Amino acid sequence: MKIHILDKTKKKKIIEKVSYLGIQKIPYMLIQTGVEKFRIFSGNFSNPEIMKVYYSLPIEGVGLYFGKAAGEDIRLSVDALHILKNQINKNIMEVNNKQEEEWFLGRDIELTDEQMNLKLRGFVAVKSGEDFIGTGKIHGDGKIISNFLPKERRKH
Amino acid sequence: MMKYKDKIKYKPKPEFIERIEKLIGQEAEKFFEISYTETPDSIRCNTLKISPEELKMRLEDYGWKIKQPFSEYPEAMIIESRLSPGELGKTKEHLLGYYYVQEISSMLPILALKPRPDDLFLDLCASPGSKTTQAAAMMNNFGLIIANDTDLGRIAILNSNLEKCGVMNTIVTRKDGIRLCETLLKKTNMKFDKIIVDAPCSGEGTLRKSPKTFLMWNINFIKKLSRIQKKLASSALELLKTGGEMIYSTCTLSPEEDEEVVDYLVRNFNIEIEEIKLPLKLRCGVCEWGGQEYSPEVRKAVRLYPHDNNTDGFFLAKIRKLGEK
Numbered sequence: 001m002k003i004h005i006l007d008k009t010k011k012k013k014i015i016e017k018v019s020y021l022g023i024q025k026i027p028y029m030l031i032q033t034g035v036e037k038f039r040i041f042s043g044n045f046s047n048p049e050i051m052k053v054y055y056s057l058p059i060e061g062v063g064l065y066f067g068k069a070a071g072e073d074i075r076l077s078v079d080a081l082h083i084l085k086n087q088i089n090k091n092i093m094e095v096n097n098k099q100e101e102e103w104f105l106g107r108d109i110e111l112t113d114e115q116m117n118l119k120l121r122g123f124v125a126v127k128s129g130e131d132f133i134g135t136g137k138i139h140g141d142g143k144i145i146s147n148f149l150p151k152e153r154r155k156h
Numbered sequence: 157m158m159k160y161k162d163k164i165k166y167k168p169k170p171e172f173i174e175r176i177e178k179l180i181g182q183e184a185e186k187f188f189e190i191s192y193t194e195t196p197d198s199i200r201c202n203t204l205k206i207s208p209e210e211l212k213m214r215l216e217d218y219g220w221k222i223k224q225p226f227s228e229y230p231e232a233m234i235i236e237s238r239l240s241p242g243e244l245g246k247t248k249e250h251l252l253g254y255y256y257v258q259e260i261s262s263m264l265p266i267l268a269l270k271p272r273p274d275d276l277f278l279d280l281c282a283s284p285g286s287k288t289t290q291a292a293a294m295m296n297n298f299g300l301i302i303a304n305d306t307d308l309g310r311i312a313i314l315n316s317n318l319e320k321c322g323v324m325n326t327i328v329t330r331k332d333g334i335r336l337c338e339t340l341l342k343k344t345n346m347k348f349d350k351i352i353v354d355a356p357c358s359g360e361g362t363l364r365k366s367p368k369t370f371l372m373w374n375i376n377f378i379k380k381l382s383r384i385q386k387k388l389a390s391s392a393l394e395l396l397k398t399g400g401e402m403i404y405s406t407c408t409l410s411p412e413e414d415e416e417v418v419d420y421l422v423r424n425f426n427i428e429i430e431e432i433k434l435p436l437k438l439r440c441g442v443c444e445w446g447g448q449e450y451s452p453e454v455r456k457a458v459r460l461y462p463h464d465n466n467t468d469g470f471f472l473a474k475i476r477k478l479g480e481k
Contacts (some may be wrong), residue, residue: 028324035403043300044274053302053327056343057336060308061328079253079322082205104251130360131252151314155249 001059005047006030006038010074017074017120021125022089022112031062036069040080067135075148081125081132093124093145098113100128106154109136110146116142163447166370173362179409179442186463191363195468197244200263204322206254206269208233210431214249225260231293232263253320258286260436261270261361261460261470265352265403266290268432268474273298275349279393280333285308285317287352292323300347301326304336337391347397355385357406357413361469364462382412386420393425396477401430406471409459411445414471418457419450422450426481429456430474437464441473 006014011030015023028040029047041063053059064083068074081088099109103126106134121141126136126145134153136145168176168188177184201208208230211335212222221236233255235244244250244257263286271277271291282288282303286371291301303326305311311330318326329336333353358378361367389404396402404421404476406413418441421427432438441457458472 020374040324042297043326044276045300045327050327052344053329053346056339057329057331059327060311060330061318061326064322064324065319077319079319082252082322083324104248107281128248131248133252134250140264153320155246155251 001033001063003054003059004032005050006032014074017069017072018076018084020073020091020123021076021084022086023084023087025087026084029063029067032052033062037062038066038068038074040066040083042078070123075123075137075139076125076135078132078134078149078153081135085132088125088132090150091119091120091122091124092127093120093138094127095129095133100133103128103133103147104153104155106147106149106151108147111138111143115143165368166367169373172175172370172373175410177248177445179411183461183463187461189313190463190466191366195259195364195462196466197239197416198258198260199233199235199244200258200290201231202253202289203231204297205252206249206443211249211254217249217383224475226267228435229263229267232260234260243264253322254392256286256289256321257318258290259468260465261407261467262286263290264352264434264436264460265354265405266294267405267434268472269352269401269433271295271299271350275299276346277301278351278395279346280307280336280351280353280388280394281383282305282328285321287354288314288326289317289321290321291352292318292321292325295325297323297325298385299325299433302329302335302340303327304331306328306330306332323471334391337359337395341394342408346395347400348395349397349400351392351396351402352405353389353402354405355381355388355394355413355417357385358410359360359407360409361407361460361462362470364468365421378410378412382416385413385417389417389421390424393421393427393475393477398477398479400477402475402477403472404475405470407468407470409461409469411442412451414459414473415441415443415445415450415454415457418450418454418473418475421475422451422453425477425480427475427477429453430476431456432458432472432474434458436460436467439464442469
């Protein structure tokens, strides 16, 4: 795994890309892995210490998968939503029990009239009761949320 | 005495029966009887995501009867209701990582080690991640964990479980455990406050979920494993800070893989074995086996037999490093 620890300037740009959810700070080290993917790391280890381990050992993972760049935004992972849930106050789509069932089966969700009236577009944090259950995307016609829940987090 | 032999598809080999009888005498009957039953469903609440109180309430809403066997560790929960196959892994709470399906005995090494938020922690044989995720929760995602395993497939499972549990303080490495220790020592000079070596073993303690172990059981394999375990544990001890603590554990009951390894460490390193207090019926380590007498220190290690607490079988020793060799 190639890793690149982001400096303050780059981190600021990433925060802008998740501001659509109301997130204003990421109090962890941000690490880029590959072109589009980002991870957050809370360990008590400085940049040089991490790089020392990185150059000495085959690293297969560091911290938590945060999200993937998608156009102007970053699509947050379900676990990153959980970590930053106290900051998320925008673009939240609350779903009902039936929609939650569909979501965990990996299916796209058809929105109700009431949900469509919210006129949300683009990436949204999908919430069921108290739980954030993943990031979805509402396309142009505003009728459906596309489901990005990874396979291993679905009911089979 | 041999009636359990005819009960099931996988029968214990005579030499295995003989060894268990030598270890626990007439209780061997109970040992083999329970080996053909399933362990109770048990889970560990992931406090990085939810409190035990809230999780318990949610699970009780499914109609599940939950028992918390340890008052000082409410995270451990036994599901006393009879669940349908796969039900435990299909709840929203499981998919979101609010709990980890984990056998009670497997929680004990981390309970004995008590990692703290400022610790530098090494999990040398980490996959599938039950102990790494438990340690991360006790460390509240602070400090640093290096979680290592050798095989890419096992690393994928480890990474998946770390993600699901919301673990952020971990670096995952893929290397043979002995080589990893050598490399860390040579190239980084890192020393750890706490280390867990949950060593690959013959799995005699896991017969309840893997009855095929009866078929695969082989004394030569045990002897080979014992040599590997000594090397692994010795390499790990080199990385432990003076005053630091290490757990050596296995899910097997063969003394060659358990007390013999600890005895080897006692004789070759400046260490002491610490007493382990856990709220379960524990038995002390054996001090003599196969004509060999082990150091009296080895008695402080603990054994769990499946019929004592209705768990899997397990062995653990808590080691404190007193200084360099």
